Amino acid sequence: MSIERVREHLRRWGRDNDIIERDASTATVLEAANALGLIPARIAKSISLKMGDGAIVVVIAGDMKLDNRKYKEHFGIKAKMLSPEEALHFTGHAVGGVCPFGLPPDVMVYLDISMKRFTTVFPACGSSNSAIELTMEELEEYSLSKGWVDVCKEIAEDVSRETEQ
Numbered sequence: 001m002s003i004e005r006v007r008e009h010l011r012r013w014g015r016d017n018d019i020i021e022r023d024a025s026t027a028t029v030l031e032a033a034n035a036l037g038l039i040p041a042r043i044a045k046s047i048s049l050k051m052g053d054g055a056i057v058v059v060i061a062g063d064m065k066l067d068n069r070k071y072k073e074h075f076g077i078k079a080k081m082l083s084p085e086e087a088l089h090f091t092g093h094a095v096g097g098v099c100p101f102g103l104p105p106d107v108m109v110y111l112d113i114s115m116k117r118f119t120t121v122f123p124a125c126g127s128s129n130s131a132i133e134l135t136m137e138e139l140e141e142y143s144l145s146k147g148w149v150d151v152c153k154e155i156a157e158d159v160s161r162e163t164e165q
Helices: 002-011 029-036 068-075 084-091 113-117 136-142 155-164
Strands: 043-051 054-061 064-066 108-112 120-123 152-154
Touching: 029 043, 043 084, 054 064, 054 084, 054 113, 064 068, 108 113, 108 136, 113 136, 120 136
Parallel strands: 043 120, 054 108
Antiparallel strands: 043 054, 064 152
């Protein structure tokens, strides 16, 4: 089970018992925010993307989305989300529980600077009803992150552009 692999991963830092499990779903940003009593922006959503013959995970604030231009400028390729089947195959986590922990060693994790405005954020922990509260430093360390990137834009930017047209 994916959450057990995450629990084992977090045990290295003595945080395996800090995983929050809810009866309610935490599979989407809004569901997680409701289940945890938070604003959606503090949910750290993990996006699994195609990278060559493999995958990467980019963790972003819940009120953000990938900016295709910024992503291509940083990574040199167009952002292509994994299908649910590919996400499970490459990350070992099903959609709704994809997280930056307990991943195969060839799956790189990047953290978007959109989360740095918070003291703590809440990423998933391998299931559709789990999360953990982490500081930015803890998230960076526990995710074995390759670094911070700036590849997002606010979701609201798209809404305001649509209403202007």
